[in-house]
Amino acid sequence: MTTHIPVLLKETIEGLNPEKGETALDATLGGGGHSRALCARIGESGTFIGVDADEDAVLRAKEILSPCKARVILETANFRTIARILDNHGIKAINRAVFDLGLSSFQLEESNRGFSFQRSEPLLMTFEKNAPQEAVTAYDIVNQWREDSLEAILLGYGEERFARRIAKAIVSARREKPITSTDELVSVIVQALPWSYRNKRLHPATKTFQALRIAANDELGALKEGLFECFSRLAPRGRMAVISFHSGEDRIVKLFFKEQKNAGAAILISKKPIIPSREEQRENPKSRSAQLRILEKI
Ligand SMILES: C[S@@+](CC[C@H](N)C(=O)[O-])C[C@H]1O[C@@H](n2cnc3c(N)ncnc32)[C@H](O)[C@@H]1O
Numbered sequence: 259m260t261t262h263i264p265v266l267l268k269e270t271i272e273g274l275n276p277e278k279g280e281t282a283l284d285a286t287l288g289g290g291g292h293s294r295a296l297c298a299r300i301g302e303s304g305t306f307i308g309v310d311a312d313e314d315a316v317l318r319a320k321e322i323l324s325p326c327k328a329r330v331i332l333e334t335a336n337f338r339t340i341a342r343i344l345d346n347h348g349i350k351a352i353n354r355a356v357f358d359l360g361l362s363s364f365q366l367e368e369s370n371r372g373f374s375f376q377r378s379e380p381l382l383m384t385f386e387k388n389a390p391q392e393a394v395t396a397y398d399i400v401n402q403w404r405e406d407s408l409e410a411i412l413l414g415y416g417e418e419r420f421a422r423r424i425a426k427a428i429v430s431a432r433r434e435k436p437i438t439s440t441d442e443l444v445s446v447i448v449q450a451l452p453w454s455y456r457n458k459r460l461h462p463a464t465k466t467f468q469a470l471r472i473a474a475n476d477e478l479g480a481l482k483e484g485l486f487e488c489f490s491r492l493a494p495r496g497r498m499a500v501i502s503f504h505s506g507e508d509r510i511v512k513l514f515f516k517e518q519k520n521a522g523a524a525i526l527i528s529k530k531p532i533i534p535s536r537e538e539q540r541e542n543p544k545s546r547s548a549q550l551r552i553l554e555k556i
Pocket residue numbers: 262263264265285286287288289290291292293309310311312315335336337338358359360361362385480481
C-alpha cells in the first residue's frame with residue numbers, strides 16, 4: 259500500500275510555530291501529513307484551509323482530517339488562486355502557511371498519469387486528476403513542441419546534460435508515430451544516450467520526466483503566483499514555509515523571500531535552507547533533495 263512520508267515535518271511545524279485559534283493554510287495537501295500536524299496545533303478554535311490540484315489528495319485529506327476539531331475547508335484548486343479561495347470563504351488573513359512542492363508518492367505510484375518511468379502509463383503528468391481538455395499534457399509537449407523548446411525545458415527544468423540528443427531523438431521518433439506512453443518515451447531516451455550513461459545510479463529518464471512534469475503543470479509559474487498571493491494574505495507576524503525539491507524551485511523561493519526582506523516586509527526565520535537530517539534521508543530517500551525556507555511577515 260502506498261504511503262507518503264511527510265518531508266521535514268518536525269522542522270516545518272517547529273519553524274511555523276502554529277498556535278491555538280490561528281488560521282493555517284496547506285497549499286499542497288498531498289498525503290495530508292503536514293495538514294494533520296498543523297490542524298492538531300491550531301485546535302478547535304482554529305481554521306484550516308487545505309488546497310491541492312489533485313482531487314484524490316483532497317478526498318484523502320477529508321478522511322485524514324476527519325478527527326480534526328478545527329473548522330476545515332478543503333478545495334481542489336491550483337495554489338496560484340489562493341486569494342480567490344480565501345475570498346470565497348470570507349477569510350481575510352492567514353497566520354501560517356506551508357507549500358510542500360512537487361508530487362506525492364500517491365501520484366507517482368498509483369495515479370496512472372505517467373509520472374513514473376518505471377511503469378507503462380499514458381503520458382499525462384498533470385497534477386489535476388481530471389484535467390480540462392485544453393490542459394497541456396506531457397503527450398502534447400513530447401509530440402507537438404518544437405525541438406528547440408524541448409531542448410530548452412530539458413536543460414532548464416531537468417538540468418539534463420544530454421538535452422540536445424534527447425530532444426532530437428524525440429522529434430525523430432515521433433515522425434514515425436506519436437509517443438503515447440511512458441515506456442515508449444523511456445526507450446527513446448535510453449537509446450539517445452551514450453552507453454556509458456545508461457547504467458548510472460540515476461535512471462536515465464529521471465531528468466527528462468522531471469522537466470516534462472514541471473512544464474506540463476507550469477510549476478514555476480504557479481509557484482511565483484502562489485508565493486505572491488500567499489504573502490499578500492499573510493497576517494502581520496504570520497509565517498510561511500516552503501519545501502522545494504530542485505534548484506529551479508529553490509531559486510524562486512530564495513529570491514522571493516530576499517525581495518520581501520530587502521523591502522523591509524519580512525524577516526527570514528531560516529537564514530540558510532534547512533535540509534533533512536542524515537537519519538531522515540536514510541529513512542526516506544525521497545527527502546534527499548528537500549530544502550525548507552521559512553519567512554515571517556513584519
Ligand atoms: C509533495 S506533495 C505534498 C505532501 C504533503 N505535504 C504531505 O505531507 O503529505 C505535493 C502536492 O502538491 C500538489 N501540487 C503541486 N503543485 C500544485 C499547485 N500549483 N496547486 C495545487 N496543488 C499542487 C500535488 O498535487 C501534490 O499532491
